[in-house]
Amino acid sequence: MSGKYRSLAALLLLPLLLASCIRLPSDGGDETGEGNGGDKKPPSYHENMTYQYQTEVDEDVLMTDLSAAYLVLANKSSPVGEDYTPEDLVALSSAVIASWHQATGLLLDACAAAALYEMLDEMRAAGVTDICVTSAYRSYARQQQLYETYLARELATISEDAYRALGYSYIKTNYLDAGKSKLSYADAARVVLSYSAYPGTSEHQTGLCVDFITDEMGGELTEAFEESAAFAWLSKNAYKFGFILRYPKGKEGVTGYTYEPWHYRFVGREAATDIYCSGLTLEQYLEK
Ligand SMILES: [Zn+2]
Incomplete structure (x- = not known):
């Protein structure tokens, strides 16, 4: 199928995908209603999800076993502490990092990095090329x-x-x-x-998140990212690659952070789908 027809097919499939996204988990019937604290089971939207990709995606790298390692919480009330260092950090390819980091490089968890490459390839295939990574792993120091x-x-x-x-x-x-x-x-x-985070409470210390920036933003990480083609694409597709918008608008009271359209966290495809479709934050998802 040519790229053009493939995108047409993807477009026709979109309502179906959205429909599967807004479907409530099959364990409904809870009288307390959704999100009232009566249901302790995490949402499982990923079970009914059909994932569509334009590129040849290695789906194995997008999936985690919903293990605690990829769901580690680092926030103001749950610091990872001074001694937390991720086990498997790799240097990100110079092709995906901002020009001002080329000399020193950026590190990320190996699995998150592999998923990031798949995501950026897919984004490029969709015609979005103005994006690079401006922060990844950050040590306590x-x-x-x-x-x-x-x-x-x-x-x-x-x-x-x-x-x-x-x-x-x-x-x-x-x-x-x-x-x-x-x-x-x-x-x-x-x-x-x-x-900014107090030392020990930054999610960047987990090696599982990145901040994106575009050339157009001139090196300044601002809400202008929200206007970019990259953000529009990420808003619809990041979850398919295991990434979530970590600090959404209107969730400041839960995450403790103001809206950050540029900050994406890898949690694996299943958890990302459940979080994306339910509209929960990582904090709320882990509480369930
Ligand atoms: Zn960040």
Whole structure:
């Protein structure tokens, strides 16, 4: 089948795929209703899913056994700690990493890296080429260094991030009206923690997630990523490769992070499908 007809066939199959995605798990009938805490079984949308790919995808690399290793949780209330180092890190191919990382390289879990390559190949086949990886594995020491750099920055001046994180009226009352031009240590830390992780709590320490960026963004990781063709493609397809949008819009209260359209986490295809189709965050999925 030519590429054109294959995409046409994929288009015709789309409603079917969406239908299988919104179908509730077959163990319905729970009187407490969905998501009320009565059902402890994780959703199992992947069982009814038919995956379609344009490229020759090695499906083995997308699947995990839903084991704890790929579902490790690293967040503010569940830190992995200083000693956590992933076992199987590999250097990412220079073809997929941002130009400013070419000299030092980036590391990622081997399985996540293999799935990432399959995903980027498929994305390229769909005509989306402006995308690369700007962060992957980050050690505890590196996160500590970043945290301290950001803290120094927030202590130096009241930034746009400070207004976003603390609110204009808070800053006006406590700083501007009081003639202060610099944040207190506690407020500066609050601002930093709204966009960066405290050492030991970053998901990047697991080696299972990446931050994407496009050339068009000029090296700055911002919500502009949401406007990219890459984001549009990822929003529909990342789960088929085992990746989830980790910090979705409107879920700040659960994840502890503001919306990050660029941050994708590998959990394996089954869990990613269940999380994508149910609209849960990783925290909520693991709680079930
Ligand atoms: Zn990230």
